[in-house]
Amino acid sequence: MSWQPVIGLEIHAQLSTRSKLFSGASTAYGAEPNTQAALLDVALPGTLPVPNRAALDKAIAFGLAINATIARHSVFARKNYFYPDLPKGYQISQYEAPIVGNGTLGVRTDDGRTLEVAIERAHLEEDAGKSLHDAFHAATGLDFNRAGVPLLEIVSKPVLHSAQDAVAYMRAVHTLVRWLGVCDGNMQEGSFRCDANVSVRRAGTDKLGTRTEIKNVNSFRFVEKAIEYEIERQIRALENDEAIVQETRLYDAAAHRTLPMRGKEDADDYRYFPDPDLPPLAVSETDIDAVRAALPELPDARRRRYIESLGLPESDATQLCADKHIADYFEATLAALPGQAKLCANWVLGELAAALNVENLPIEASRVDAPALARLLERVREGAISGKTAKDVFAAMWAGEGDADADAIIAARGLKQISDSGALAAAVDVVIAEFPEQLADYRAGNDKLLQFFVGQAMKRLRGQGNPQQLNALIRERLSSR
Amino acid sequence: MASDIAQLAQALRARKISAIELARQALAAAQARSDLNAFVTLDENAALGAARRADAALAAGAALPLCGIPFVHKDIFCTNGIRTTCASRMLENFVPPYDAAVVEKLADAQAVSIGKANMDEFAMGSSNENSCFGAVRNPWDATRVPGGSSGGSAAAVAAGIVPFATGTDTGGSIRQPAAFCGITGLKPTYGRVSRWGMIAYASSLDCAGVLAHTAADCAQVFAAMAGHDARDATSVDRPCDDYVGALSTKLQGIKIGVARESFGAGVSAGVDAATREALAQYEKLGATLVDVSLPHAALAIPAYYVIAPAEASSNLARYDGVRYGHRCADPQSLEDLYTRSRGEGFGAEVKRRILVGTYALSAGYYDAYYLRAQRARRVIANDFAEAFKSVDLIAGPTAPTVAFKLGEKTSDPLAMYAADVNTVAVNLAGLPAISIPAGFSENLPVGLQLIAPAFAESALLAAAHQFQLATDWHTRESGA
Numbered sequence: 004m005s006w007q008p009v010i011g012l013e014i015h016a017q018l019s020t021r022s023k024l025f026s027g028a029s030t031a032y033g034a035e036p037n038t039q040a041a042l043l044d045v046a047l048p049g050t051l052p053v054p055n056r057a058a059l060d061k062a063i064a065f066g067l068a069i070n071a072t073i074a075r076h077s078v079f080a081r082k083n084y085f086y087p088d089l090p091k092g093y094q095i096s097q098y099e100a101p102i103v104g105n106g107t108l109g110v111r112t113d114d115g116r117t118l119e120v121a122i123e124r125a126h127l128e129e130d131a132g133k134s135l136h137d138a139f140h141a142a143t144g145l146d147f148n149r150a151g152v153p154l155l156e157i158v159s160k161p162v163l164h165s166a167q168d169a170v171a172y173m174r175a176v177h178t179l180v181r182w183l184g185v186c187d188g189n190m191q192e193g194s195f196r197c198d199a200n201v202s203v204r205r206a207g208t209d210k211l212g213t214r215t216e217i218k219n220v221n222s223f224r225f226v227e228k229a230i231e232y233e234i235e236r237q238i239r240a241l242e243n244d245e246a247i248v249q250e251t252r253l254y255d256a257a258a259h260r261t262l263p264m265r266g267k268e269d270a271d272d273y274r275y276f277p278d279p280d281l282p283p284l285a286v287s288e289t290d291i292d293a294v295r296a297a298l299p300e301l302p303d304a305r306r307r308r309y310i311e312s313l314g315l316p317e318s319d320a321t322q323l324c325a326d327k328h329i330a331d332y333f334e335a336t337l338a339a340l341p342g343q344a345k346l347c348a349n350w351v352l353g354e355l356a357a358a359l360n361v362e363n364l365p366i367e368a369s370r371v372d373a374p375a376l377a378r379l380l381e382r383v384r385e386g387a388i389s390g391k392t393a394k395d396v397f398a399a400m401w402a403g404e405g406d407a408d409a410d411a412i413i414a415a416r417g418l419k420q421i422s423d424s425g426a427l428a429a430a431v432d433v434v435i436a437e438f439p440e441q442l443a444d445y446r447a448g449n450d451k452l453l454q455f456f457v458g459q460a461m462k463r464l465r466g467q468g469n470p471q472q473l474n475a476l477i478r479e480r481l482s483s484r
Numbered sequence: 485m486a487s488d489i490a491q492l493a494q495a496l497r498a499r500k501i502s503a504i505e506l507a508r509q510a511l512a513a514a515q516a517r518s519d520l521n522a523f524v525t526l527d528e529n530a531a532l533g534a535a536r537r538a539d540a541a542l543a544a545g546a547a548l549p550l551c552g553i554p555f556v557h558k559d560i561f562c563t564n565g566i567r568t569t570c571a572s573r574m575l576e577n578f579v580p581p582y583d584a585a586v587v588e589k590l591a592d593a594q595a596v597s598i599g600k601a602n603m604d605e606f607a608m609g610s611s612n613e614n615s616c617f618g619a620v621r622n623p624w625d626a627t628r629v630p631g632g633s634s635g636g637s638a639a640a641v642a643a644g645i646v647p648f649a650t651g652t653d654t655g656g657s658i659r660q661p662a663a664f665c666g667i668t669g670l671k672p673t674y675g676r677v678s679r680w681g682m683i684a685y686a687s688s689l690d691c692a693g694v695l696a697h698t699a700a701d702c703a704q705v706f707a708a709m710a711g712h713d714a715r716d717a718t719s720v721d722r723p724c725d726d727y728v729g730a731l732s733t734k735l736q737g738i739k740i741g742v743a744r745e746s747f748g749a750g751v752s753a754g755v756d757a758a759t760r761e762a763l764a765q766y767e768k769l770g771a772t773l774v775d776v777s778l779p780h781a782a783l784a785i786p787a788y789y790v791i792a793p794a795e796a797s798s799n800l801a802r803y804d805g806v807r808y809g810h811r812c813a814d815p816q817s818l819e820d821l822y823t824r825s826r827g828e829g830f831g832a833e834v835k836r837r838i839l840v841g842t843y844a845l846s847a848g849y850y851d852a853y854y855l856r857a858q859r860a861r862r863v864i865a866n867d868f869a870e871a872f873k874s875v876d877l878i879a880g881p882t883a884p885t886v887a888f889k890l891g892e893k894t895s896d897p898l899a900m901y902a903a904d905v906n907t908v909a910v911n912l913a914g915l916p917a918i919s920i921p922a923g924f925s926e927n928l929p930v931g932l933q934l935i936a937p938a939f940a941e942s943a944l945l946a947a948a949h950q951f952q953l954a955t956d957w958h959t960r961e962s963g964a
């Protein structure tokens with residue numbers, strides 16, 4: 004009998020606010036240790052938390068984007084435990100009344116299926132500080148810059164049944180939070196982290212098996228590998244009649260395995276209770292409407308529009324909508340070049356994507372902006388340059404030549420296509436007169452010589468002849484007697 | 485020292501005395517009465533600096549009502565650059581880098597703080613015997629407690645060292661020491677005074693307030709302390725009344741509720757008699773006494789002693805020896821650092837409440853204790869709301885007895901807790917209340933507690949003031 008894996012993800016998305024969830028300290032990444040810690044962030048006696056409305060609005064935006072319920076009164080609770088990087092001795096989180104409850108997210112898998120993933124809740128909480136275990140001899144350093152940074156913990160229901168689906172869901176959340184501008188999604192800096200709850204059960208049964216939790220895996224690839232490993236490990240254990248222990252495990256990427264986290268698990272009792280320093284967070288209909296009004300068109304809606312209204316192929320639409328910045332770039336290009344959706348898509352997903360990829364740049368940092376690309380593509384559309392020449396011009400623009408202006412480069416390099424029929428005809432006449440033998444051969448039936456004449460004519464035109472026009476003209480002259 | 489703030493203010497304006505002279509007198513008086521152990525810290529430099537600025541303001545004609553008036557802060561308010569201990573070994577050497585909102589406000593009001601007053605450790609106690617600096621003595625009888633937790637504040641005012649002191653009240657910590665020391669103590673509505681910089685004991689109950697000889701003085705100080713503060717999310721954004729201006733409101737026609745429950749078992753005959761006499765005085769002044777009922781009054785003590793310790797167990801988790809405060813010598817492990825730092829830093833009563841609170845919040849007990857206590861809290865608040873439908877104020881004894889002997893109850897925490905019966909319900913309901921001197925029993929002061937609906941401090945202060953215009957209990961001086 005086969006086994007069915009059951010997976011639920013807890014994703015921690017750092018909300019991209021300027022200041023922390025309850026203090027005015029900056030959230031900027033990478034500052035000197037403890038330079039971004041307010042009195043509250045080191046838990047000085049007498050300090051009090053004040054909720055950051057910007058974080059609240061971002062949580063609401065996420066909730067609206069997944070069609071979730073937004074709590075009119077959500078409650079901050081204290082999660083009590085001792086740890087040196089937890090300065091207050093408790094983390095302010097949400098427990099019984101989270102700001103976002105019960106939503107769904109449409110997820111497209113690599114093999115073309117669509118999953119409707121149920122999201123149980125998303126709640127606001129503050130991050131802890133950071134322990135620096137290797138920085139000092141025989142001592143642990145503590146950096147409270149991160150303490151109090153706002154997180155949105157997004158908890159899916161256990162409705163995913165493969166490592167691949169779990170990662171597809173995680174990517175969809177990643178796309179969405181960046182699309183909404185609520186999280187920068189930077190996994191290296193820890194802005195987007197994931198814990199995975201994994202269990203397996205006999206296929207066809209409903210009862211959930213004992214689960215394990217894999218903590219803090221910080222890349223899509225490792226999440227997939229860690230879950231895969233854990234599924235196999237659990238199946239192996241169950242088939243050997245070994246019980247699964249409910250525990251937290253860490254993924255060791257180098258050894259490709261999960262290992263139980265030491266100790267700590269025995270008696271976790273966080274003694275949650277409503278934080279008496281923070282009255283229930285009231286959210287009015289007006290607050291929600293304001294956030295809704297500011298929501299961008301969501302990725303799925305935009306994808307559908309690209310297919311249905313712009314006539315783009317599904318794969319182009321999907322790729323463009325994987326990132327709002329890419330889609331926005333595409334639209335800005337298209338705005339300057341109405342009616343040329345396919346041409347714009349080809350270039351954004353082709354030359355531009357390749358150039359960005361080489362330098363590992365995000366599209367926001369592109370060396371060629373959308374209006375500049377549109378000017379280049381306009382020359383292609385009107386036939387002033389060929390597609391092939393355009394690639395060279397683009398490379399020159401990328402390199403910063405001519406202030407990255409297509410027209411300047413075309414002019415400076417003399418790349419403008421000759422479409423003037425008089426000039427083309429003159430060149431053709433010269434070439435035909437120059438090669439009488441080849442002319443005779445062609446007329447005797449050697450069709451291949453057409454390209455010879457085109458080549459010779461193009462040479463005389465220094466490669467700038469409009470190829471379509473030139474072809475037609477030569478064919479006409481060679482055939483006429 | 486003359487005790488009336490208005491008199492002192494007049495003397496200062498008439499140049500009969502300077503703020504510097506007043507500050508020096510207060511500092512000298514504090515030293516002369518070191519037997520009371522009312523002060524944890526005296527800061528002459530800071531006091532004289534503030535007094536000098538006050539004199540400059542007086543000279544410039546820019547003096548506010550409290551300009552140059554000396555006072556003492558309970559050592560629970562953070563003072564920038566001046567150690568703030570909460571009377572705990574844990575914070576014995578803690579020097580905050582910032583001022584509490586109340587400290588800022590009184591500095592802005594040009595009042596002159598001479599130092600920090602002794603208290604029960606982390607405001608946990610009703611006798612001021614739980615201080616790492618030793619017990620405070622009652623100025624009326626040095627063998628007796630001054631009440632707590634704001635015992636140092638109350639003793640300093642009662643002994644005439646300063647005309648007023650700040651205090652905090654979580655379950656009676658301003659009102660009960662005011663009653664025991666024969667002075668006036670105001671506990672405002674929860675949310676009326678900012679808690680920013682006030683070291684937390686039980687956040688949903690903690691209130692900053694004032695102790696002084698008279699209601700008029702309390703009104704003057706309270707007016708300077710009250711107001712919205714965006715740094716405290718529980719601070720209420722609503723305009724303040726003219727507390728001083730309202731003092732002249734007469735008592736004719738007001739209804740004072742008298743709750744049978746507040747005269748229950750444990751109230752001594754002397755306290756009972758003095759309280760009834762004070763109530764009779766109110767009738768003479770034109771008030772009508774109405775019997776009211778607070779049927780769930782008996783739930784107040786158990787509810788309070790679950791909720792307050794529960795919050796305290798979490799609030800005091802930050803004292804871990806890691807960033808500031810007491811740190812044990814040579815910790816061998818993280819566990820050892822926590823265990824010994826906290827074991828050495830906290831006193832017995834604080835440990836007892838942390839344990840009780842931790843237990844009450846634990847999985848499997850939360851519903852039975854914390855949630856039930858919260859339900860009881862709502863029921864108690866409803867009792868008051870119900871009673872205030874028919875009366876303007878509710879009156880009764882502040883404490884069931886006069887000041888008890890030092891050491892009398894230290895071995896019996898439950899007896900100590902039970903004496904808070906009339907004060908804790910007010911905190912659970914978040915209401916304002918005042919304790920005023922109302923007579924004597926066994927030659928010791930008796931306090932009358934008046935309770936008002938939320939944000940009705942004006943009515944409360946006016947009722948207390950009108951009583952004090954007709955009586956002289958508040959003018960009696962402690963002889964000890």
